[in-house]
Amino acid sequence: MQENTSVMLTPVEAAAVRASSFDILYHPTEKIPTIVVENFPSLGKLAAMRFIEWVQNHPGGVISLPTGKTPEHFIRWVQRLLADWDKPETRKILDGAGIDPGTKPDMASLHFVQIDDFYPLDSAQHNSFYHYVKKFYIEGFGLDPAKALLIDSTAIGLRPGERLTDVWPDKHVDLTLRYRLAQTNLERRQKTLLEDVDQWCMEYERRIRTLGGIGFFLGGIGPDGHIGFNIKGSDHNSTTRLCPTNYETQAAAATDLGGIEISRQCLVITIGLRTITRNPDCTAIIIAAGQAKAALAAEAIQAPNHINIPASCLQQLPNARFYVTQGAAAGLTERRIVSLGQSKTVSDDDVEKILMELAVQCNKRLVDLTDDDARTHPLAAMVLQRRSETLRELTQAVHDRLIGKIETGVSIYKEKCFLHTEPHHDDIMLGYFAQVVRHFRRVTNRHHFMTLTSGFTAVTNEFMRAQIANLRRFIEAGTFAELIAQGYFAQNNMIDRNRDVWQYLDGVAGRDDHEKAEGNARRMLRNLIELFDGDFLNDIDRYTREIEEYFATTYPGKKDPEPIQKLKGMCREWEAECLWGYYGWQCEDVRHLRLGFYTGDIFTKDPSMDHDVPPIVAELERIDPDVITVAFDPEASGPDTHYKVMQALAEAIRIYLKKHAKPDLKIWGYRNVWFRFDPSEANVFVPISLAMFATTHDAFMNAFITQKDASFPSHEYDGPFSLLAQRVQVEQYRRIKTCLGREWFHNHPSAMIRAARGMVFLREMSPGEFFQSCRELRQSVEAR
Template sequence: GIGPDGHIAFNVRGSDHNSTTRLMETNFETQATAATDLGGIEISKNRLVITIGLASITFKDDAVAIITAAGEAKASIVKYSLENLPDVKYPATVLQRCENSRFYLTHGAAKLLDDTEKQYWENSNWDDVKKQRALLRLAKRKNIFGKKLSLDDLEHDSLCKTIPGLGEGTAPEIIENIHAKVQRGIKDESNQVYYHTGPHHDDIMLGMMPHIIHLIREPSNSHHFVNMTSGFTSVTNGFITNILSFTLEFFLQGKIQMTDFPDFFSEGYKLKWDKDVFHYLDNLAKLDKSEQNRALAHRVIRGLIKIYPIKDKNDLGVRINSIISELMDCYDGEKNSIEIQKLKGIIREYEEELVWSNYGVRVQDIYHLRLGFYTGDIFTESPERNRDVLPILKQLKEIKPTVISLALDPEGSGPDTHYKVLQAIADAVRIWNDETDLSHLRIWGYRNVWYRFDLAEADMIVPVTLNSMAIIRSTFMNCYLSQRDASFPSYELDGPFCDLSQKIWVEQHQDLQLMLGRDYWYQNENPHLRAVHGAVYLKEMDVETFLTVARELEESMEGFPLSNN
């Protein structure tokens, strides 16, 4: 394989091409990538690796060296490794010494190679997407705003000169189409039912929260937030141990008064789960950290009684101490018991309720499906229709959404859970479509920290203000308590996911600004657009288009089709 920084056999970026087999530290990109296999970056960042040096790999001129790469996320580093001269910045370039070195690539991983791009530009139809890509590429190459590109600039560009019907109106027409995407992104909507889905608990926020903030202000719209998995793998043992410790302290101090009610351990714990949410948010407003912790402790105790056979207060204290001892005895990366997995999942679910309650969403409109394929194993099961699809289908029939939002990562990019959730949703929509007329249904695909749409791919562009960025960061850091220091970070940024999302939105806005011009923003008649410094890209599809995209993605991935069990 090849890492995001180009490492092969753990020879990270910057490794000398004459290096030998050695014991060494890794860089952040490698640690973040290895976190998935090792149980979290807390483990991978503290591990040395034994690497076969680049000189050792290429010692024999006739050595056979095979590199495999899958997914569009690897496309850039594959291009640099194959098409650059030997350079320590790209360790795999050393394989140019070996006649028998080969790269085996999926279509997505080969996407940016010169041969692949040449085929795209020469053989595909000139649709709007291709025209926008060509004009953006020209604007970047010449460092000129899109609307200032002349016909002469286009005629002397190797790509733009082949646009059919090229004329004075070509560039303005392309720019107008991009402007229309922005207008779709700020369009007011009313009387809509939104079914927002996330593979993990922070995916919706990181993918499209600036748009949701705008839509949620319209009272005729209803929003339903659906978390497909319990997300327990992203909660560390240290985090849950700390929570249990202060929960026990509050309990022993008599500050969890709900446990004094006579029926609490049989029936009472089932009531007022939403009260824990507002207890936390009230004290977030008061800046009272101790009371925020006490609110969380209430939810933890409800969860413990739901999971374990706890009969009274004495049982509760014993059980909390027992769980703390169990966690202290675990080695880093060890798979937890089913009970602790459930407890960690309850923490993630509480965090999600905190997030959306910030914006007036009722707790009863936040759902936790806990799909069964998500087990915490390195190699998880494929979704099954009865276990994983039918719960989604049941909700779709009950809620009857007019818009479904979902994570839409390309082949081999993003966590495996994203792909499996997408296929489960697609199968549910496919069944629903066979039974009901869904011609009115819109599907919004979002991407977040794992991959991104380019400007041309997006159908809707949602402007993001500094105010929205500040709100989102505050919400993330105050509500996603377990993710302030994520166990499975992106290799792109050593920091919280909200900061990476902001970085992506700003970069996307820079492309948008290059095409539309700076004055489009700061001189705009719309005050909202004058305040914009970022952009969220979304893809809008009808049902047939979405099902086609899901099927093509399934065919491009290795593995088995959805089980009918």
């Protein structure tokens, strides 16, 4: 690609632009230069190369680097380059990226500025950003701790021997104390500490200015568009401060902090937007990966400067950049036009996507679109230029394609064996539950369910504490003495394992909380006996008290020891067995693989060819499925675990098919609340009725008891995932209804279609089509 002469490019950037199919800036739409790379690892590599290049040219400079999962590959690449700088292969990589391999950057000369952290969070906790920065940047990059400006909450304003919990016992910081009179001794101490924090923030800002401001800033973009913790609505002249957050930020932080119950209470200390932009020579780079970030990136790059778009403040910096993956670039208008123009043909999928966008934009049926409408949409105008058909012919073709997808969605397979897979225990329910239930009704179909990870990170300590307390009540009442004597809780006793489920579901049916509580307690006791190899029964009181004490005293968000991880995961496995028990499926039909790459670390390991793939292959051999369902989330769009599970499944299916000829094997790709199909990407549309919405929500709230309080919710919805899934499916239906017209649904001869108020999108694929959509696990592992 030709370089845009209006933008000064460094050698690294010039090399990246040449490797891209895009220019770095498209006037007048784009206001921040942007480089598009192929995938998430490539994004981290580009950011690392630009960082190394900047450090080479600015020894002693001031840097500010991000926390969280987004910089994973950036950190890995920087550490790799620094550790292997003198190796020939590293020098070749550096030279190829436009970096002089002769001068190793002087990392110890740099000044580091921490961007943000939660308050009042003990900095010693492993889930604090202070801990993250020290581990991955100060130690990991070899920076000089004496030259680092860090946000250590435990060092701000506390008296000798005083702890944050002494001043903020419920972790709630009342900012009204800035303005009102304190009423109690505790409030007077809180007010003083609050003033000390505000003073510290002012001094932090002054220290950054004394250094000359930030020279290199690297950041991600939050679910509301925040940069640092400068949430939507932040003043672009803001400086370092203690401030509250919004719901979107609290939801995104829930996983780090152990639940939204905790993140709702936390404030944040963050540098301001003006802190970032004060140095006019600052190189400020925002990295964004995956289509889920596309709208946010497009807004920041294309929209006018506005307080509701925090990253738009970077438009004033000549050296500001966005580095994005192809998915994250999906909302950049000019680049979509360039891509369409560069393609050899305009495919039917392209036509469908663009004309549906036009129909929704005009709020018209497809068949009612006019040439004047098409001229208002640059991509639609290009479609008409490049396709030989008229607009009427194209809209009719898309109309017919949509109807064909719905007709496929209402058809039911028979005499098939289904293997339903999911990364987490509620992914199937939130993704395509209605389609599963419909296929249950054909008695000739067989169904197996397989969860690939233990999902323990979605279980709060408070939930576990309540479950242990519930168990203790039944034990102390002697309820389980006879069952223990009968061998009810013996390992591998599948009959009585199923009885746990039946006991609980009897309580659901009878709306009897005591029966449900007993079912929960039975399974908890069974899990503890399995976890401690039978020793648990010899000293039940000691074990339960120790476990209860652990959950009462461990800070939320702490990485649990392996036995506790396993126990939390067992609670999620119990939920899946209860859900499928609704329809008569037994525990033998539900498999829990607990793949080892899922560890609860900030950067989850990649699946292993030796350890994670063979168990999946063994299940494929045992089940011999005709249909395999997969959470089909592209890299960095859905949760990281979804993508990694998809890679492990793809590799396992490859191995399985080398031994077994299965020419008719089908792969159903599904998505749920984390990421959605564009209708043009899906080829099966499943109508959802109000009755199915009610069934789904009731089952979710009764089966997924760890999730019903929404401790780890989506940033899009403040409530349980079942209702968010309903909202997503309603939105999908409304989009199709606009394109086909409400009359098509309301006057349809099928009651199922007339009853539709939601829509599930699926993508049915052959194994070959599925493999084309996956980056091979073997290649991924070898590239590390």
